[in-house]
Amino acid sequence: MQVHKYDVVIVGAGGAGMRAAIESGQRARTAVLTKLYPTRSHTGAAQGGMCAALANVEEDNWEWHTFDTVKGGDYLVDQDAAEVMAKEAIDAVLDLEKMGLPFNRTPEGKIDQRRFGGHTRDHGKAAVRRACYAADRTGHMILQTLYQNCVKHNVEFFNEYYVLDLITVEEDATKEDGTPYKQKRVAGVVSYDLASGEIHIFQAKSVVFASGGLGKIFKTTSNAHTLTGDGMAIAYRAGIPLEDMEFVQFHPTGLAGLGILLSEAARGEGGILRNSEGERFMERYAPTIKDLAPRDIVARSMANEVREGRGCGPNKDYVLLDLTHLEPEHIDAKLPDITEFARTYLGVEPYTEPVPVFPTCHYAMGGIPTNIKAEVLQDNETVVPGLYAAGEVACVSVHGSNRLGTNSLLDINVFGKRAGIYAAEYAQGAEFVELPEAPETFVVDQLQMLRDATGSERVGAIRAELQETMDANMQVFRSEETIKEALAKIGELKERYTQITVQDKGRRFNLDLLEAVELGFLLDMAEVMTVSALHRQESRGGHYREDFPDRDDENFMLHSMLYKDPEAETEGIQGIRFDTKPVVFTRYEPMERKY
Amino acid sequence: MSTATVENEPASTVDLGESGDGAGAIESFEVTLKVRRYDPERAEDAWWDEWTLTMYGTDRVLDALHKVKWEIDGSLTFRRSCAHGICGSDAMRINGRNRLACKTLLKDLDTSKPITVEAIKGLPIEKDLIVDMEPFFQSYREIMPFLINNSPAPTAERLQSPEDRERFDDTTKCILCAACTSSCPVFWTDGQYFGPAAIVNAHRFIFDSRDDAGDMRLEVLNDKEGVWRCRTTFNCTDACPRGIEVTKAIQEVKTAIITRSL
CATH class of the missing domain: 3.10.20.30 (Beta-grasp domain)
Structure with missing residues (x-):
């Protein structure tokens, strides 16, 4: 076992992690630990764009962007954070351009902008051109540009190092009002080197979580195989609460049956959705902005069309994305990758045929609670000194109950940058927290147990059953009955998880073993997600309860906060404590959400 | 831009013909x-x-x-x-x-x-x-794969015409998968050769109108392990899963070395 010492350790090398690393690396001794190679991160799969009110092609301003973000999130957004994001969006885009990002350009040579779902002019009057983009590979360009700049700044990467535990200590402390409490402090992380199978401890003054989401809880997802909720699960096990975990975004246009993402840019560029009757059904659900309504509304409308018998295909289980009225040259220039996906994976030619699509699990709005400095909270207001989170793993909360398209590429850049700066500044003025005795014990024991287990269960089977039940019961329509069904299944699978066998007993590149560890993360996060969904007896944003179809501001205009606590019980599940946190309002009063 | 508003609104309902039924069950x-x-x-x-x-x-x-x-x-x-x-x-x-x-x-x-x-x-x-991908990424790092621009940055973006942007579009698509480099017979026998992927990524900056360090990169690739090792077998172009015209990019770098007469 080796012990390393760095001022700042960043966990994850997608957009948020590398944006943080560029800042932190220039200010403090920084290591980036990533379970993949940096350029494999799923930021690279983002397609459509990154919104900022540059006003390069039409009138726009950041206040409108803030409003759209708040309304898009069905008012569960912390408005101070949304304001920071929309304001700093402009510099975030310009930073990337100066780093070399090849944005599409206007005839005058400025960064071009296009329409995207939920982004409007003057508080909902009409769709606005706000998304800066590079064809339909904006995420790819962001990931490459950030990696290029990490190379430029000699950022130190530890590739294929899986972070499996967060090392914290607790100190007795007293609040201002005199109440005693346990103050958490971060001391470092425990990681596992895939190549050698060895444990490496990284002692650090600051730790930044930027490890992405958990889409693999579901079967149909646009997410990578590696998005297994590691960061959230590790923080949760270390006693950090998780916020708003019931809110999952289902992207309307996944390739039917496969879940592969087809960007909302397809609709931003003029594509529309049709049902089996050839009808542009979004005219009924969102008369003003139609196919460019926010994702939760479009996804639900699609699922409803299918449910009411107007789905397409032999099983009537998808709808169609129609681009056939667009010029092929326009499609080639603006949407080259996604049209290639349709050809490669479904054998459909988008020039002449509509593309089969259905909602696909895309994004976790919830995550590790942070404030606008990207500092992690151990309860509603207490910061854990030296611990930061940014990007999908975090919940700051700029997305509320439904994220607007492009706002995640923005989130990772704005809050990734902030996390990097604040983590480095904190480290410059702080001492190392002394490592507790044998901090690797939990991980070593867990790996040993998985290696030695001789049960009859297989990781692949349990994961597949988890994904099936989540697709069936926790997708765009939920009810007490379906959620409880999922919860019961998760309980059964957690039990069976203790009886698994890992076939690969080797030390080197043992991905069999790591998939078992990842399954543990998935099961924990699925449980938290379902318990949180059961508790929220209302419909808001991405969380739709058929038994409570309306938004209920009186009882539920609150963030959910779930804690791991052996003493507690929530919704009949032992070991979870439920609490709420107020939403931050600045200038917008909740209104009915119509488009 | 005024072109923004000139758009034909698609029909509310169309006859889908067969596309509404989809192909039969998956075999x-x-x-x-x-x-x-x-x-x-x-x-x-x-x-x-x-x-x-x-x-x-x-x-x-x-x-x-x-x-x-x-x-x-x-x-x-x-x-x-x-x-x-x-x-x-x-x-x-x-x-x-x-x-x-x-x-x-x-x-x-x-x-x-x-x-x-x-x-x-x-x-x-x-x-x-x-x-082990490390030798592959080592070559990538050696061509200085990041924008170098020594003039003071403007407050807004650096301007670039759509034509100048288009000039290097093809090579921005690279995902560093190594399919090209590891299909190259020269690379198989000479692991020191930079390989197609590194050259593709150099191309991406050499032909970016915002970049000032093209000559430095060309000098690196003029090395004995540089572009001149390429024997134009087109394996790399065939292998690229992103459809990048890799061999063409290498040829353009060769031409640039000659015409910029290093």
């Missing part, structure tokens, strides 16, 4: 997967394993590998992440050709014969289909 078929295994913890030499699997019309080689790993032999080891050809993790040699396993549909291969899968060539094999 299943048998396929034999033959994988070259290597694990120094288990045996000194590499060996081949074969599995016969029932797969479906939309399945890719990656699905077959997963089926083996998840249902039959958990020790089968390979990298993968996004599973739709954008992260570049799963470049491998499939029936003797470099491809991404997640972008290669089984039905597009000859399933009457076993499908062979091997690690990409020219990089040290670590375990099964996993190779």
Whole structure:
């Protein structure tokens, strides 16, 4: 076992992690630990764009962007954070351009902008051109540009190092009002080197979580195989609460049956959705902005069309994305990758045929609670000194109950940058927290147990059953009955998880073993997600309860906060404590959400 | 831009014809997967394993590998992440050709014969289909793969015409999967050669109107392990899963070295 010492350790090398690393690396001794190679991160799969009110092609301003973000999130957004994001969006885009990002350009040579779902002019009057983009590979360009700049700044990467535990200590402390409490402090992380199978401890003054989401809880997802909720699960096990975990975004246009993402840019560029009757059904659900309504509304409308018998295909289980009225040259220039996906994976030619699509699990709005400095909270207001989170793993909360398209590429850049700066500044003025005795014990024991287990269960089977039940019961329509069904299944699978066998007993590149560890993360996060969904007896944003179809501001205009606590019980599940946190309002009063 | 508002609103309802019905049920078929295994913890030499699997019309080689790993032999080891050809993790040699396993549909291969899968060539094999990528990224880093612009930055963006942006568009698509470099016969015999991917990434900056360091990069690639090692076999272009005209990019770099007369 080796012990390393760095001022700042960043966990994850997608957009948020590398944006943080560029800042932190220039200010403090920084290591980036990533379970993949940096350029494999799923930021690279983002397609459509990154919104900022540059006003390069039409009138726009950041206040409108803030409003759209708040309304898009069905008012569960912390408005101070949304304001920071929309304001700093402009510099975030310009930073990337100066780093070399090849944005599409206007005839005058400025960064071009296009329409995207939920982004409007003057508080909902009409769709606005706000998304800066590079064809339909904006995420790819962001990931490459950030990696290029990490190379430029000699950022130190530890590739294929899986972070499996967060090392914290607790100190007795007293609040201002005199109440005693346990103050958490971060001391470092425990990681596992895939190549050698060895444990490496990284002692650090600051730790930044930027490890992405958990889409693999579901079967149909646009997410990578590696998005297994590691960061959230590790923080949760270390006693950090998780916020708003019931809110999952289902992207309307996944390739039917496969879940592969087809960007909302397809609709931003003029594509529309049709049902089996050839009808542009979004005219009924969102008369003003139609196919460019926010994702939760479009996804639900699609699922409803299918449910009411107007789905397409032999099983009537998808709808169609129609681009056939667009010029092929326009499609080639603006949407080259996604049209290639349709050809490669479904054998459909988008020039002449509509593309089969259905909602696909895309994004976790919830995550590790942070404030606008990207500092992690151990309860509603207490910061854990030296611990930061940014990007999908975090919940700051700029997305509320439904994220607007492009706002995640923005989130990772704005809050990734902030996390990097604040983590480095904190480290410059702080001492190392002394490592507790044998901090690797939990991980070593867990790996040993998985290696030695001789049960009859297989990781692949349990994961597949988890994904099936989540697709069936926790997708765009939920009810007490379906959620409880999922919860019961998760309980059964957690039990069976203790009886698994890992076939690969080797030390080197043992991905069999790591998939078992990842399954543990998935099961924990699925449980938290379902318990949180059961508790929220209302419909808001991405969380739709058929038994409570309306938004209920009186009882539920609150963030959910779930804690791991052996003493507690929530919704009949032992070991979870439920609490709420107020939403931050600045200038917008909740209104009915119509488009 | 005034063009923004001139758009034809598509019809509210159209006759879908057959596209509303979709193609029939997805067909299943048998396929034999033959994988070259290597694990120094288990045996000194590499060996081949074969599995016969029932797969479906939309399945890719990656699905077959997963089926083996998840249902039959958990020790089968390979990298993968996004599973739709954008992260570049799963470049491998499939029936003797470099491809991404997640972008290669089984039905597009000859399933009457076993499908062979091997690690990409020219990089040290670590375990099964996993190779050491470090030499590959080392070459990439040497061409200074980042924008260098020494003039003071404007407050807004640097301007670039759509034509200037288009000039290097093709090479911005690279996902660093190494399919090109590890298909290059020169790279197989001379591991010091920069290889196509590094040259592609140099091209991306050399032809970017905002970049000031083109000459420095050309100097690096004028080295004896640089572009002149390329023998124009087009393997790299054939291998690129992103459809980048790799050989053409290398040729353009060669021409630039000559015309900028270093």
